[in-house]
Amino acid sequence: MTALARTASGFDVAAIRAQFPILSREVHGRPLVYLDSAASAQKPEAVIDALGDVWRGSYANVHRGLHTLANETTEAFEGTRGKLAAFLGASWPEEIVLTRGTTEAINLVAAGIGHGLREGDEIILSQMEHHSNIVPWHFLRERNGVVIRWVPVTDEGVLDLEAYEALFTSRTKFVALTHMSNVLGTLNDAKGLTEIAHRHGVPILLDGSQAAVHGPVDVSAIGCDFYAITGHKLYGPNATGALYAKGDWLERLPAFMGGGEMIAEVSEEGVVYAAPPHKFEAGTPAIADVIALGTALDWMGAHVTPEALAHEHALAEAATAGLKAIDGIRILGTAPGKGPILSFVVENAHAHDIAQLMDRYGVAVRAGHHCAHPLMKRFGVTASVRASFAVYNTAEEVDAFLDALRRAREFLI
DSSP, X not given: OOHHHHHTTTOOHHHHHTTOGGGGOEETTEEOEEOBTTTOOOOOHHHHHHHHHIIIIIOOOOSSOOSHHHHHHHHHHHHHHHHHHHHHTOSSGGGEEEESSHHHHHHHHHHHHHTTOOTXXXXXXXXXOXXXXXXXXXXXXXXXXXXXXXXXXXXXXXXXXHHHHHTOOTTEEEEEEESBOTTTOOBOOHHHHHHHHHHTTOOEEEEOTTGGGSSOOOHHHHOOSEEEEEGGGTTSOSSOEEEEEXXXXXXXXXXXXOSSSSEEEEOSSOEEEOOTTGGGOOSOOOHHHHHHHHHHHHHHXXXXXXXXXXXXXXXXXXXXXXXXXXXXXXXXXXXXXXXXEEEEEETTSXXXXXXXXXXTTTEEOEEEOTTOHHHHHHTTOSOEEEEEOOTTOOHHHHHHHHHHHHHHHHHHO
């Protein structure tokens, strides 16, 4: 392994790892090598403490309360909205809807857009989408007669941009694409995709679940209409996330769910909805978790530096080189500039068997279809193994990963 991969330009990975309690544990008598961060990242002590601090010291329901605890909690809760706006480069906090994650964010937009769609109207997706950016649009296919059109993926795992532009017709009403593939690691040209959609007068949503973890996102520079992220991949708690919506979109979309919090007035005759973004935040939210998400964003701001991102990519490059040296390995996705996500198949071995055997050596990887059935079909496989890297992984863990893979392959082949 190169000196670059081991030092990552002086990045102090040991100091990062010391902040993640779970990374000190063992699995089957071996040090844990956690390479499943694309599914969900581990949490630093600061985020864990933030949750406990809310429960122990200042918990109350948010908004409308007049007592001290309610005011303290509301201020911290709304503070996360402001941090999310800054994190994404939004113009103001009111462009941010707090959600339970990307899945809820996309469903919110799909449900709202669907009210104006008719049979034969078209939506553009791509073959590399996660199911969370496919199934909500299939709802509209089933219920409204909407036609889904698919951007093809090349053998290298890149979106075919000529084919993308050719898909637009007078019936195209919406585009929903991933910023970074959760299987291939391909980092799509978000600004370019947005410009093409807008040139045809079509709004676009970007799924930022993976991209937001591995580099800065500036929705104002991208120009997209919607951008969705999920907190548990951002070193934060589960059931947190956000939807960014540009301009007056939140005024134009109908309310998503009904209940408390999202109303200004309710009478026997009708309802007056709260102003956005609260119009889309029905019910009591995950208060402590949202506050802790704010702590996770603070932590990322301090620790996910350009050096840290270079460290992630150096590890992924070293792992890729190691895979290429093993016979019978097929890597899915070789796009230049891809993120630190590495999916592969092992000849004559099922991905589930490989992952289970690697676990015996303490190495945690993901195996299966990764909620991306169309992409698996595109590459002619039913499942793959996925190793994903985060700021807390090390060069030594890449060695352990490759060693465990060799042992698993030898056992099965």
